[in-house]
Every structure is written in structure tokens, then in C-alpha cells.
Amino acid sequence: METQLALLAFNAAPVAIVLTEQRVIRACNATFARLLGYRAEDLPGQSFRLFYGSDEEFEEIRDVGLTLLRETGSYTDERLVRHRAGHALWCRFRATTLAPEAPLDRLVMSFAPIHEGGPVSLSKRERQVLELMNRRLTSKEIAARLHLSPRTVDDVRGRLIKRFGVRRSADILPMLGGRG
Template sequence: MIDFTTLAFDHAPIGIVLSEDRVIKRCNATFATMLGYRAEDIQGQSFRMFYGSDEEYQRIREVGIAALKRNQDYSDERLLRHCNGDNIWCRFRAHSLTPDAPLARIILSYALISDSAQPITLSKRERQVLGLMNQGMTSKEIARDLTLSPRTIEDVRARLIKRFGVRRSADLLGRMTELG
């Protein structure tokens, strides 16, 4: 008979770890592979191996503890050290099974940020500027319409161009269309 729970854990498209006191008790292949290991090689190991220094390892311990003690999930984005020494950027989520001692038994998930299809989050100002750019307005026209300085509009436009890795405003609008 197929054990669907094990099947789902082992083949989930995100990294999943069961940890006790910051030691990996069980992890799926997705987690191990994203860090350059085989699951059996890191089970029983401390999470220390994924941080650049003891100080970083100790500092990251305190992150999110308060939320976990209140029986809430915690999430952030963090760097982990790949086996080749490179750092990878991950979206991290944690759910403690023992809120009184949050790290005693905890379920963790990791997703590579470059692989995640997260919705685009734009500030109100960024949405306004993009909307008016899409109508063909210049920075001066947008500034007048929003009662802002043209320099402010240029700054918003430049940040968006850099954020989405394009060279020109037209490319930015094209990228927004591609992303929905």
C-alpha cells in the first residue's frame, strides 16, 4: 500500500525539514539537493553547516523565536551556505510543534527565491507610476499628475528598472505585461 504522506514529503517541490534542537532529523531530497547534498548525508547534522560563522548561526537562532513561542508560524528570507561555499537565497518558513520550547521540534520549509513564482508586490507609488507610464505619460507629466517632482518619478522609475533587470522604460512595461 502506498504511504501518501511519505510520498508527499519525499517529493514535495519545496525543501522540508523536521528539526529537533537545530539538528536535522529528517529532510526531503529537495532540501538536500538545493544545498548540494544527499538527504542521508545531512540527516543528523546541525544547521550550523549552512551558516558562514558561529556568530551568524547564533544570531539567526533568535530570529522568529517570539512568534514561534506565541504558536504562530514565522517566515523570512535568508542566505544558506551551499556545499560548494556559495550562498543561496531562500524563502524560509517555520512552524513549531513545541511552542514552549520552539526549537525542540520544528517543521521548516525552504524555497529558492529564484525558483519561486511569487506575486509581484509593488508599493502604491510604484503602481501609480507604472499605470501612468503605461498610458504613455512622461516623467514630467506623471509628476504633474501626482503633484510630485519629476526627480521623484525618475527615482521610482530607476528603482523599478533596476529591480526587474531591464534597461529601458519600454522594457519595464513589456516585463510587467509578461508577468501579468
């Protein structure tokens, strides 16, 4: 009886919850699947790569928070994930490892959308720049990390400013629910 209640609570939870092993989905609730445009029964066995725009993005995001997961067992940030329809969702991400010595072996994660507007359609470069802006990196630091010129990063910021109708790039993240 308790197992059935726990399963019911997991499946009906208003928060998007997913359990992964080695970055492969083992279980997720309906809220998680709906958030990303899938059916819950279609996701177990799928790589988490499905929710990122490129292999490069997927590999880079792996190491974000790894130290904190090892040290404290949990990690929180805001990140862009890809919906099945192809647009980006800005989400608050929380992870708890069940294996601190090897944090990615088994993780319980939750995702909550923090952008109230419609779907956000961003290029790979725009996603990269926004992610690094959210980590409070300057244009110069972003350029170095992405092997670009600072001018290219400024051009991307300019396009984002125009698209979101804001005065400066620092106004974009609060609009999407990021740190800003």
C-alpha cells in the same frame, strides 16, 4: 499504506522540507538536500550550523523569529543559507514549531530559492549587511548591531552595488527576491 503514501509525498514534495530537533536535522526530503548540494541520506544528525557561514551567524539567526514562534507557532522570513559548494542562496524560509513552549525543540521548516540568478558568492560581512538590510535597518543601525562604523557599512553597500550592477543598495534585495 497511508504511512507509505505520506512518506512518498514528503520525499517527492517540490518544496524543500526539513524537520529539526534542537537545531539538528532529523529528517529532510530530497528537494531540501538538492537545494543545498547534499544527498538526503547524508543530512540527518547534522547540525543546522552547516548552512551558515560562521558560528556567530548561526547563533544570531537562532533568535530571529523566536518570539513569533512562541506566540503564533510559525515564522517566515528571507535569509541567506550556504550551499555545500560555498556560495550563498537567498531563500524564503518558513518555520512551524511543534512545541510552542520551546520552539526550537522541534521545527518543521521549508526553504524556497527566491533568487533566479546564478550562485551568489558573498563575504561574511556582506551576508551580515544584507541580512540586516532585509530587516529594514539603516546603515547606522547596522553599524551599531555589527559594532562597525557607519562608513564601513556604507563601503560594504558600495561593494554590493558594484557587484550587482545596481544604482543603489535598496535595489539589491528585490533583485535577490528580498523585501527591498
